[in-house]
Amino acid sequence: MNTASALPMLQVQQLSTGLGAEGPEILSAVDITLNSGEVLGVVGESGSGKSLLALSIMGLLPPAISVRGGQVFLQSQNLLQLQAPALRALRGKAMAMIFQEPMTSLNPVMRVGQQISEVLRWHRSLQGEAARQESIALLQRVEMPDPQRQIDAYPHELSGGMRQRVMIAIALAGRPRLLIADEPTTALDVTIQAQILELIRKIQRDDGMSVLLITHDLGVIAEMCDRVAVMYAGRVVEQGTVMDIFDRPAHPYTRGLLASRPKIAAGANWLCTIEGTVPAVGQMGGGCSFAPRCKLASPDCAQRPALREVGPSHLAACVTPFERMSDPRAQTP
Amino acid sequence: MTTTPLIEARGLRKHFERPRRFLAPAEPPVRAVDGVDLRIAPGETLGLVGESGCGKSTTGRLLLRLIEPTGGAILHHGQDITRLDAAGMRSKRRAMQIVFQDPYGSLNPRMRVSELIAEPLVIHGVGDSASRASRVQRLLDLVSLPSSALQRYPHEFSGGQRQRIGIARALALEPEFIVADEAVSALDVSVQAQVINLLRELQRDLKLTYLFISHNLAVVRNISDRVAVMYLGRIVEVAPADALFARPQHPYTQALLAALPADHPAQRRTHAVIKGDLPKPDANGLGCRFANRCPHAQSQCLTQDPVFHQTAPGHQVACLRIADGSLTL
Amino acid sequence: MTNRASFFRRLLSNRSFTIGAALVGLVLLLALLAGYIAPFDPLKGNFRARMMAPNPQHWMGTDQFGRDILSRVLHGARISLQIGFMVALITAASGVLIGATSGYFRRLDGPIMRLMDAFMAFPSIILAIAISSVLGASVVNVVIALSIAATPHTARIVRASVMVVREMEFVEAARALGAGHTRILLRHILANAMAPLMVRMTYVFAVAILNEAVLSFIGVGPPPPAPTFGAIIANGRDFIVAAPWITVAPGLAILLSVLGLNLLGDGLRDVLDPRMSVNTR
Numbered sequence: 001m002n003t004a005s006a007l008p009m010l011q012v013q014q015l016s017t018g019l020g021a022e023g024p025e026i027l028s029a030v031d032i033t034l035n036s037g038e039v040l041g042v043v044g045e046s047g048s049g050k051s052l053l054a055l056s057i058m059g060l061l062p063p064a065i066s067v068r069g070g071q072v073f074l075q076s077q078n079l080l081q082l083q084a085p086a087l088r089a090l091r092g093k094a095m096a097m098i099f100q101e102p103m104t105s106l107n108p109v110m111r112v113g114q115q116i117s118e119v120l121r122w123h124r125s126l127q128g129e130a131a132r133q134e135s136i137a138l139l140q141r142v143e144m145p146d147p148q149r150q151i152d153a154y155p156h157e158l159s160g161g162m163r164q165r166v167m168i169a170i171a172l173a174g175r176p177r178l179l180i181a182d183e184p185t186t187a188l189d190v191t192i193q194a195q196i197l198e199l200i201r202k203i204q205r206d207d208g209m210s211v212l213l214i215t216h217d218l219g220v221i222a223e224m225c226d227r228v229a230v231m232y233a234g235r236v237v238e239q240g241t242v243m244d245i246f247d248r249p250a251h252p253y254t255r256g257l258l259a260s261r262p263k264i265a266a267g268a269n270w271l272c273t274i275e276g277t278v279p280a281v282g283q284m285g286g287g288c289s290f291a292p293r294c295k296l297a298s299p300d301c302a303q304r305p306a307l308r309e310v311g312p313s314h315l316a317a318c319v320t321p322f323e324r325m326s327d328p329r330a331q332t333p
Numbered sequence: 334m335t336t337t338p339l340i341e342a343r344g345l346r347k348h349f350e351r352p353r354r355f356l357a358p359a360e361p362p363v364r365a366v367d368g369v370d371l372r373i374a375p376g377e378t379l380g381l382v383g384e385s386g387c388g389k390s391t392t393g394r395l396l397l398r399l400i401e402p403t404g405g406a407i408l409h410h411g412q413d414i415t416r417l418d419a420a421g422m423r424s425k426r427r428a429m430q431i432v433f434q435d436p437y438g439s440l441n442p443r444m445r446v447s448e449l450i451a452e453p454l455v456i457h458g459v460g461d462s463a464s465r466a467s468r469v470q471r472l473l474d475l476v477s478l479p480s481s482a483l484q485r486y487p488h489e490f491s492g493g494q495r496q497r498i499g500i501a502r503a504l505a506l507e508p509e510f511i512v513a514d515e516a517v518s519a520l521d522v523s524v525q526a527q528v529i530n531l532l533r534e535l536q537r538d539l540k541l542t543y544l545f546i547s548h549n550l551a552v553v554r555n556i557s558d559r560v561a562v563m564y565l566g567r568i569v570e571v572a573p574a575d576a577l578f579a580r581p582q583h584p585y586t587q588a589l590l591a592a593l594p595a596d597h598p599a600q601r602r603t604h605a606v607i608k609g610d611l612p613k614p615d616a617n618g619l620g621c622r623f624a625n626r627c628p629h630a631q632s633q634c635l636t637q638d639p640v641f642h643q644t645a646p647g648h649q650v651a652c653l654r655i656a657d658g659s660l661t662l
Numbered sequence: 663m664t665n666r667a668s669f670f671r672r673l674l675s676n677r678s679f680t681i682g683a684a685l686v687g688l689v690l691l692l693a694l695l696a697g698y699i700a701p702f703d704p705l706k707g708n709f710r711a712r713m714m715a716p717n718p719q720h721w722m723g724t725d726q727f728g729r730d731i732l733s734r735v736l737h738g739a740r741i742s743l744q745i746g747f748m749v750a751l752i753t754a755a756s757g758v759l760i761g762a763t764s765g766y767f768r769r770l771d772g773p774i775m776r777l778m779d780a781f782m783a784f785p786s787i788i789l790a791i792a793i794s795s796v797l798g799a800s801v802v803n804v805v806i807a808l809s810i811a812a813t814p815h816t817a818r819i820v821r822a823s824v825m826v827v828r829e830m831e832f833v834e835a836a837r838a839l840g841a842g843h844t845r846i847l848l849r850h851i852l853a854n855a856m857a858p859l860m861v862r863m864t865y866v867f868a869v870a871i872l873n874e875a876v877l878s879f880i881g882v883g884p885p886p887p888a889p890t891f892g893a894i895i896a897n898g899r900d901f902i903v904a905a906p907w908i909t910v911a912p913g914l915a916i917l918l919s920v921l922g923l924n925l926l927g928d929g930l931r932d933v934l935d936p937r938m939s940v941n942t943r
Contacts, residue, residue, distance in 0.1 A: 045521035045522060045523060045524075046492075046521055145609075145610075159610050160385075161610055162610065189384035189385050189548065190384060190548065190550070190589060190592045190593060191384060191588060191589060191592045191607050192384075192610070193592070193594070194591075194592035194593075194594075194602070194607070195607075195608070197594070198602075216521065216522065217594065218522070219551075219593065219594030219595060219596065220594050222594060222595040222596065222597055222598045222600070222601070223594040223595050223598075223601055223602065225598075242598045243598060243599075246597050246598055256523060257522060257523060260522055260523045260525070260526035261522060261526075261551065261596075262525075262526070262529065262549075262551040262552050262554065262555035262556075263551055263554075263596045264550060264551050264554050264578055264590075264593065264596065265596060266554075266555070267554070267555075267574075267575065268554070268555055268556065268557075268574065269555070270530055270533070271526035271529055271530055271555065272526065273523060273526045273527045273530060274523040274526075277491050277493065277494075277524070278491075278521075397838060399834060399837060399838055423840045423842075424840075426838065426839065426840040427840070430838060430839075431835075431838045433831050433834070433835060434831075435831050438830055438831040438832060439831040439832050439834075439835050440832055440835075441832040441836075441849075441850055441853070441854070442832075442854065443853045443854060444849075452836070452839060452841075453839040453840070456839055456840050456841050456842075456845065457840060499835075502835070502839070506839075
């Protein structure tokens with residue numbers, strides 16, 4: 001692992017967002033720390049708010065949703081306090097994002113090379129032939145076959161994997177320090193996913209880039225991440241190294257999530273499940289958001305639990321993560 | 334297979350014509366399914382896996398004649414259903430049903446749950462409204478949905494609950510065979526587990542036979558007795574589930590399994606993964622479809638169709654080089 | 663809350679819809695009550711009160727025969743609204759019939775749409791005038807002419823909706839259950855394709871009112887002495903400078919009706935639009 005510089009690359013502190021000013025809360029006091037040169041995975045199912053977290057960091061929230069509190073620091077800059085032009089200058093240059101659906105994230109009427117050159121023009125002041133050469137170099141970097149020709153292709157002429165490579169090239173064009181990848185391989189086939197994940201890992205290693213990887217797929221987390229944050233219903237419920245999460249999951253939701261995965265090695269067994277469903281936005285009471293579904297729930301859970309340390313740099317938001325771990329009712333991974 | 338298979342496909346083919354441009358020469362058709370043989374025994378679950386464009390969803394729909402085959406035969410209890418007329422097919426549908434992938438699109442948003450589940454009974458004139466109502470209630474119980482669901486509309490339910498409604502609808506006519514077309518792919522992991530368990534319970538209690546189509550190998554591993562791997566319209570390998578995952582024979586199956594993300598960070602991939610992209614499913618009609626990406630390909634692989642070779646009881650691989658013994662993996 | 667209840671609530675909170683509905687409601691009310699509230703007989707002239715500007719007795723003035731314009735406009739509204747409504751209804755029926763058939767049965771699509779294209783090649787006004795003059799002047803014939811003119815575009819809209827819904831998975835699910843064409847068309851496809859049609863119908867209604875005025879103006883509309891809007895305007899054609907109120911009054915009535923219908927249609931479309939896509943998460 002790369003040595004971390006003293007200041008974390010990204011620090012989200014107590015971030016809360018909600019629908020408008022008065023509507024229900026969507027993200028609630030989210031704390032995330034991404035160290036320099038590290039890959040942090042944010043894992044959660046639908047309704048966990050993980051995508052919204054990424055958009056909040058980038059300042060790309062839809063108009064209906066507003067930030068209600070907290071800070072987001074990109075190294076030493078507080079992103080939430082920046083005005084729009086300053087934020088725009090950072091976007092694509094200091095921090096870049098790649099999305100799940102390359103077909104809708106790429107402009108269908110612009111050639112691929114032009115979309116890369118756009119970023120080169122805005123953030124690196126490259127024009128004309130210099131921009132074109134750099135675009136080709138970027139396509140080579142993302143292992144696009146035949147970059148000289150593909151640079152003039154339109155998105156619909158490329159396969160899903162190739163479009164995702166283009167998106168990564170666009171993201172890299174500004175030479176960002178932080179890359180946010182929101183479900184980058186969910187829409188791709190398994191073999192293509194493997195190629196893209198390996199590509200991201202290679203680039204991350206070569207450039208020492210910090211990556212915030214958002215996914216619902218625990219396999220991707222296992223493959224890619226150094227540290228992991230688990231989100232449930234708009235809150236961070238557990239944070240730790242990837243080994244901590246897989247070997248010593250402390251929060252009942254994390255344990256349940258790990259247990260309910262079908263695994264190749266496990267053969268044909270009955271899967272463990274988590275009873276119930278994720279609460280809808282605005283339907284959560286006070287207290288622990290997971291309590292209604294938790295087998296270990298107790299009256300203590302009526303108070304929203306803070307993230308407490310359960311191991312070195314391993315935090316879980318549960319009142320009794322340790323004491324009940326030997327409880328037979330706890331779901332075992 | 335010693336017993337008569339419940340469902341059998343022989344030489345199943347589906348070609349889609351490409352729209353002709355004015356005055357341009359005709360392009361070859363898209364060979365979505367190109368000579369597929371399948372046998373599914375009563376009570377078993379056959380998993381059908383592959384990546385996008387392999388033709389697995391098309392195969393599932395062909396078996397139910399939701400799409401008309403271009404060629405080949407589909408046998409149900411030995412009877413070729415491709416020769417049935419509309420009325421005959423209609424009564425066949427009572428025995429063969431499908432659960433779709435999209436929990437949001439597969440239910441008519443303007444119909445209440447009670448109407449959705451009762452629709453198959455209404456179409457086939459089963460019972461009167463009282464007996465239908467009680468049957469719908471029993472179906473709701475089977476899929477663990479509360480009675481309060483009856484008067485509500487699909488948009489009031491979560492993805493997992495909608496899938497349960499879809500399953501209840503599929504069970505209404507008491508079918509023997511169900512095609513599950515990526516039935517859990519659009520669901521969250523924890524919800525997926527619930528629905529997979531439900532499907533297995535139902536199979537055990539109602540003696541169902543499944544064709545389980547999915548791109549998710551772990552899910553297929555969990556639920557299937559036997560697994561068939563498809564690539565660009567053809568089956569490349571068929572084997573009992575344990576054997577396929579423990580000893581994959583075909584280079585594509587091996588690449589597929591190698592590409593899977595790890596179950597645990599300690600098991601991360603270190604070796605290179607398969608290169609190249611899926612070519613568009615068209616081009617020629619001859620030769621192994623996997624040849625352009627296969628690390629073991631030789632010249633004859635490009636011109637000769639692969640043949641099936643049995644490497645172990647119940648384990649078949651479609652590869653020229655394995656068949657002629659020049660390749661052992 | 664059920665689909666329907668939340669739909670009505672959103673409809674009522676849409677400003678365009680409520681203003682439009684209020685206008686249309688007002689015109690409708692006045693038209694319905696025309697027989698009771700009209701101060702004078704619209705057909706009877708009073709030579710002593712000819713060409714009078716609007717005054718306390720004749721709120722909208724009188725025409726060259728001494729007929730009260732207000733009364734004529736009120737009765738004219740009744741005729742115009744009747745015609746507009748009938749045209750909308752018939753166009754909806756024929757549009758759905760043709761559009762659904764075309765959109766659902768692929769092999770019939772080509773020939774039917776070419777036929778519709780042929781009709782659409784004529785500007786609808788010209789078509790309406792031609793048909794109307796061939797059939798002869800009467801309310802029924804005007805309705806027929808305007809309906810024929812409005813059907814092709816409506817059929818096209820219905821066809822587009824049908825083609826979108828046809829591809830949705832719940833339609834395939836219905837086929838898998840063994841449903842026949844009729845059931846699929848009625849219960850599944852049309853039930854979900856109605857939104858664009860409803861919006862279109864408000865437009866057809868409005869245009870029918872306008873077109874009827876044109877037809878009457880040039881003399882192929884309902885025969886005189888029927889006080890249709892167009893007829894009243896035609897009547898005042900020679901006195902636009904001397905007695906502008908004869909043409910302005912019915913003109914305002916047309917304006918109000920058409921504006922109201924357009925606003926209503928816009929509001930309806932705004933509420934329906936996000937729901938027009940069936941996949942609401």
